[in-house]
Amino acid sequence: MIKKSFTDEKLSNYADICMSYLVSDANILAQFMDFAGYDPNQLRNSVGSKAMAMALMEYFAKNEPALLAMCANSAIEVKDFMNFWQNQNHS
Secondary structure, three states, X not given: OOOOOOOOHHHHHHHHHHHHHHHOOHHHHHHHXXXXXXXXXXXXXXXXXXXXXXXXXXXXXXXXXXXXHHHHHHOOOHHHHHHHHHHHHOO
8 A cells, every 4th residue: 555645535546546547558657757747766756645646637637538548447437537636626
């Protein structure tokens, strides 16, 4: 289990799902790292942080093909993911 440095359980769960999807495909992981500006060390050091969780959410929210695939793989409703992401950005 990854140690979390924040307490938002739903955000943490979404981040875990997003990360699980990313690590299953090296190309998608590389795209995320480019998007978020992480090198491998920064990625490792950021796992479990709120900043990483938000970067994961934003990556998928702004990458429709990846969002649809991740949601289908994880049995998540796209609208639920997007509603949660939008609420995080307006709170």
